[in-house]
Amino acid sequence: MATLLCVTLTAAYFLIDVRPRHSGGTWMGYSLGALGAALIVWLALLGVRKRAVTAGHYSLKAWVSAHVYLGLSLTVIATLHTGFQFGMNVHTLAYVLMMLVIVSGLFGVWAYASLPNLLSANRGETTRRQMLDALATLDGQLHEAAQPLDRDMAAIVRLSLEKTDIAGGYWQRVFGLYGGCANDRAIERLARARQGARGPEAETLAQIDALLRKKAEALAFARRQVRITALLEGWTFVHVPMTFALLAALTAHIVSVFFYW
């Protein structure tokens, strides 16, 4: 249906000779604009609609499907509405925000189609709780093993125990930026410290080294999960706020046209 709509409108755009040329201000421009604005409002209503899960003909599933296809058709409708005239103004702002929403939505379609599989493939049989528990257990063991160590050596273990951030911030999560991970730094510092160690201390340090490396593996595992989850959710942090900004810009776009009629 959405494809048919797009093809029809595109054909109409190129076949109908609008004088002097296409823009938002011709009869066709106003029609496309009204259609586009109505669509945007309807698409935004998914946020309301999704809070009521219903089955049947107008199920939430069908609604979301229509949301995706009609949302995509909006790229065609709105672009035709512009008549390919852009500028530094509120009208183009609305268009850009709309395109941001649509592009983020497209990413969401891809994310929802492919990431859940990746997520469960990464997880295997392990639950997220178990991942955290494994890390907590390793931390406990590290804490235990480090008891005989003096202040400086203990500081190395404390670095891993106290400064390791499993998930991190938005970009860290999305791009997996864990270069300065405290656990990794602890491993490096321990490697240097072990060079001079003898006797029982050396044994303890070897044990701690093994634990830190195990923790690094467990961290990498959990962080893959974090990253996929971030990708899965991240687009909504663009899609939803930009939708609000778009609705505001759209209102400004329409009101300003009538204001300076």
Added chain:
Amino acid sequence: MAQEFTLRLITRQAGGGEIVRTRKVEFQDVLIGRGAENDIVLDDLSVDLNHAKITRASPGRVTVEAEGAGGFTLDGREATRAQLDVAGEPRLGFGGYDLVLEPGEDGEVVITVTQREEPHAESVSLFSLKAQIFGRRRMAWIYGLIVFAMCLIVPAAGALFMDHMTIHPDKQWSSGPLSKSHAFLEDDCQACHQKAFVAVRDETCLSCHQTNLDQAATARLATRLKDEGSPNAALAVKEHATHDELLKGAPPPSFPGGMIKAGFQWAFNHPATRCASCHLEHTAPIPEEGTPEGRVKRAATPELAEPFTCGECHDGLKKRLPATDLLDTPDWGRHPGFRPLVTVSAKGEKADVRRIAVSAHPREDSGVIFPHRLHLDPLGGPARQAMQLGADRGYGGTLVCASCHRPDKTGTGFRPIEMERDCSSCHSLAFAGSGANLKFLPHGQVDKVVAGLEAYYAGGGSPSAGSGRRQPGEFAGLSTVQGPRSSAAAAALRTAFAPAGICSDCHTIQRTGGWPGVRVEAVKLTDRFLPRGGFDHSIGAHRGQGAGAFACADCHKAATSDTAQDFLIPDVAKCASCHGKTKAQTPAAASADCSTCHSFHRPSGPALTAQDKLMEAIRGSWETAPAVRQ
């Protein structure tokens, strides 16, 4: 008095509740550290193996001393050594542990050890982004409100309540640049958009573009525009027809599209009959051919949107405007034949000028006697005389059209024929004197001729021996009732107005009673036969330049015309032999747009190009020299 410390170790359980273990230390000091040898073992890695020592100083007082590099906190403050009054129940902090000292029975010191908090266990919500970023909802509202405020509230408030803004928040509402001619208004939206939610009205446009302003008003307008920064004077628009005629003459809205459109225009108070309905501003400029895209920042003039084509209105026009005398021209192929202005009679006070179709073979009576054939004949007398006059007097060869018809300033048309300039080289008005002292008759009015002759002969002049084409002979019609004051003057007058005299060459002379006894029939030469068309003689293809082009003789059959009564303007078919044709049909093929010959606001001329308009604007007016009007 027991010299003991009582240690009370409190361990918090995960499910709440506490386990309390109590033990007594019977030494003078209590050792604190992570090492197993200490009295109080704190398994916190931030605690040193041997961290501190509590020593009894005096009854009720103890000294706390750090053993290594790490200190402790005393009631929240950092310290490495302190003497404490146990009665004050001081609280010492070592890593994640708190030690509270309090007096017990018999001078005992009770030390209660509690772990402040179990290390916080991470929640699974850590995996979700929501844990990390502040709420989507809050972000959404913030972005939405920012855009709403900056893009709608602020500009609207500025537009409504502030007259003179130094910044113009409403500029962001502009959907595109103004054309060059209006660019100076770009910061001043209210210059045109005077009332919110009311479409730009014609009065606004006419506040600058009003035509027929008096001199004072024109000067005031020019000053105002200059102050506002306009680079040009405003064009005074001449209307194609009255507003009322335009409304009635336009075809009714089509069914259903036009009617729906009209309905919307009515509902949204956006009439399509305004100046701004056709002259669009705020549109992205169309890049001119050969100009890289993006280089053109502004169009030269507002973009034109034609609600109707010329043909749509000029088809069945009489049905809608019964009073019109315009013939329908639905398209170029059905352009009616020309109906030029023909001077049917030049006699009388006012010449009788009528529109007569070329196809009706009109005869013109301009009052002048002029055989084109005789003058253009390369072997004829005039040609020979022109050759004798020579190049230094503007001749030198046989006579051609341009020998007499001289282009006007623009080259589109011709200057009116003037006897002295265009004819008198041959048809000399000299009547006396010789060489450099030739005396000329004034041309134009009989009275002046008479006065001139009398003045000359009263001064004792004598007729020249051989002046031009003066013929001997008597003209019996010259009466002597009043009589000339000089018989020489009378003789000269008789000579001039005689049937073969100099005047009779071109004029019809009527004999009358009284003095001077002659009347020259009025002459009315037409400047423009087709005042509603904009035929441009300066165009190369109209001047015989280029393949297939037409020279003068192709349209004007002057070389075979023996009398000035012959009408030498061709019909529209002549135009159609190039206009509307393809290059295959004629190399001189050209477009056949209505605007090639007619301009909407100036139907007497072709549509002006943007460049023309700017030039016109600089000159200050669209007005052209008035042509002959009916």
